[in-house]
Amino acid sequence: MTGIYIHIPFCKSKCPYCDFYSFKADEMTKDSYLTAVLFYLEKYAEKITAEVDTVYFGGGTPSFFGGERIKEVLTYIKDKYSVSEDAEITVECNPSSVDEMLVKSLSEAGVNRISMGMQSAVDKERVTLGRLSDREKISGCIKLFRQYGIENISLDLMLGIPYQTKESLKESIDFVRSENVSHVSAYMLKIEENTEFHRLGDKLLLPDEDEVCELYLHAVDELRKCGYIQYEISNFSKEGFESRHNLRYWHCEEYLGIGPSAHSFLGGKRFYFERDFESFIKGTSPTPDGDGGDSEEYVMLALRLTEGLQKEKYKKRFGRDIDPELIKRAHTLEKEGLVTVKDDRIVLTVKGFLVSNSVISYLLN
DSSP states (O other), rough: EEEEEEEEEEEEEEEETOSSOOBOHHHHHHHHHHHHHHHHHHHHTTTOOOOOEEEEEEEEEEHHHHHHHHHHHHHHHHHHHHHEEEEEEEEEEEEEGOHHHHHHHHHHHHHHEEEEEESSSSHHHHHHHOOOOOOHHHHHHHHHHHHTTTEEEEEEEEEEETOHHHHHHHHHHHHHHTTTTTTEEEOOOOOHHHHHHHHGGSSSSSOOOOHHHHHHHHHHHHHHHTTOEEEEEEEEEEOOOOOOOHHHHTTTOOEEEESTTTTETTTTEOOOOOOOOHHTTTOOOOOEEEEOOOOHHHHHHHTTTTTTHHHHHHHHHHOOOOOOHHHHHHHHHTTTTTTESSEEEEEOOOOHHHHHHHHHHHHHH
C-alpha cells in the first residue's frame, strides 16, 4: 500500500502564526496549478504499482482551491493509479471557504474525511489567530458535510494561544464533544520565523511554558473524558478513526507528495519539491533528500505514537534487536516518569510527550 499527498499552496488570507507554503491566488493561477499537479501525477503513475489506500489534500487551504478542481485531481488519480475501494480520502478545509457547492463536489468525488481548521471554538481566540469564521459557521459546516454523507470529520485545536486559559480550552473541547466529531488534532502553538506572530515578539500575550504544559495535560485529560483516544503526541480519535494517512508517516511507510514544499518517500529514497511555485509549474524535478526509513528515523517516528517502539516490528523490519544501550537509556528515563519500558515495547508517557524531542534525542544518544 502507498499514499498520495497533494499540497494546495493557496489561502484566502495568511494566518499570523502560519509558516506553511501558501499565498493568495486568482482563478487563472489555480488552473495552471491544476495542470501542473496532473502533469506530475502522470509522471509518477508508472513508477507506483502499489495500491493507493490514502489520499490527502493539505495546504494552504485546499477548500479555497475549489471542489471541482479537487474532483478533477481525484478522478485523475483513480484513473491512473490503483486506488483501493476503502481508501481514506481527506481534504483540509477552512470553514470560511466551505459552502454547499464545495461539499457537493467533494462528496461526488469520493472524499470521505474532512480535516477542518477550527483552532478554537472561542471567538475571541479565533479572531486573534486570524480565523475568519465563528463557531456557528463551524457548526454549520459540520452539519453540511454530514448532510452529504461525509461523517469522518477532524477538528484542529491549538494550544498555548493568546488569551487561552484552562476554562476557555475546556469550552473548545466541550464544543468538540457536542459536535461528536471523530478526530481531534491538538497542536501546541510554535512561533515560526517569518510569521506575523514572530514579528510581534513580546507584544504577543502568550501563556508561559509551564502554562502551556498544563494546557496540554488538561487537553489530554478532557479529550479522554470525551471518549477520544490519544494515539500520537498531538492526535486523538474515537476508536477506529485514527488518520490512516498520517499513520503512514509515523510508521515510516512510503508515499508520494506533489506540490511545492511537498516531501516524498518512495523506493527507499526521500525527495522534495522546493518552496517555489514557478519552478513547480515549469515541471522542475524534485530535489533528492537521501535515503529514508533507516533505524534512527524509524525509532524517532515510532516514539511519537502511543503504541510506541515495538520490539518485534523493529526486528522484522531491520533483522536485529533494538540496541541494548537504547533500552538501558529508556530504563533511566522510566525513573523520571518520561518513558514506560514494557516486555514488548518502549512508550513515552504523556509527561514524556511534552519533552519528546529531548527524550527521543537522549534515547538515540
